[in-house]
Amino acid sequence: MTARTQDGDSRVLVAEDDPSMATILSVLLKNAGYRVTVCGDGPSTLAAAADPPGLVLLNVRMPGLNGIEVCRRLKADPRTRRVPVVFVTAEAPDDLVAQLDGEPYEDILTKPFEADALLALVRRYLR
Numbered sequence: 001m002t003a004r005t006q007d008g009d010s011r012v013l014v015a016e017d018d019p020s021m022a023t024i025l026s027v028l029l030k031n032a033g034y035r036v037t038v039c040g041d042g043p044s045t046l047a048a049a050a051d052p053p054g055l056v057l058l059n060v061r062m063p064g065l066n067g068i069e070v071c072r073r074l075k076a077d078p079r080t081r082r083v084p085v086v087f088v089t090a091e092a093p094d095d096l097v098a099q100l101d102g103e104p105y106e107d108i109l110t111k112p113f114e115a116d117a118l119l120a121l122v123r124r125y126l127r
Contacts, residue, residue, distance in 0.1 A: 011035045011053040012122060015045040015070065016088070017062045021111070025057060025088070028115050029122065042070045052080045054126045057109075060089045060096065068103060075104040084125040088113070 012029050016022040017040045029036045037053065039045040042065025049056065056074065060067040067087060074080040085104075089096055090111040097108070109121055 010126065011037065011055075012126075013045065013048055013053040013056045014038045015040075015042070015056065015058045015062060015067065017041060017059060021059075021088075025118070028118060032119050032122070034122065034126075042066060045070050046073055049074055049077075049080050049083070052083050054083070055122060056083055056085045057088050057122075058085055060087055060091055060099075068099060071103060071105050086121060086125065088118075 010033065012034045014022060014025045014029070014036055016025060016038065019040075022038045022040065026036045026038050037048050039048050041063045044064075045056070045058070045062075046065070058067040058071060062070070071085050071087075074083060074085060084106040086107045086109055087096065087100075087105060088109045088111060106125060107121060109118060
């Protein structure tokens with residue numbers, strides 16, 4: 001069974017440079033029925049988003065372009081501006097919220113996280 005959004009898109013783009021965390025996210029999402037693309041840096045994330053996914057899970061600190069800049073570019077592009085972006089980060093939430101002041105994004109999930117919390121967040125944005 002594949003999880004789907006209203007328009008039928010069950011694709012999640014995971015932007016994570018830590019291979020272990022990328023694997024954890026990918027396995028959890030695939031086991032829940034989502035189609036997953038994993039990118040390890042900012043430029044490859046933007047390239048993969050050219051075919052807009054249903055949701056982007058975005059790490060803040062990545063090589064090439066950081067997650068904040070990737071988010072800014074996704075939200076500025078007419079093709080991807082409506083794609084929900086959720087930051088998945090080990091940064092303290094208050095610090096990140098201050099960095100993101102005025103930036104368009106949907107949510108923040110702090111590492112470490114519970115699998116159920118991740119899946120609930122994904123379901124919320126892929127309705």
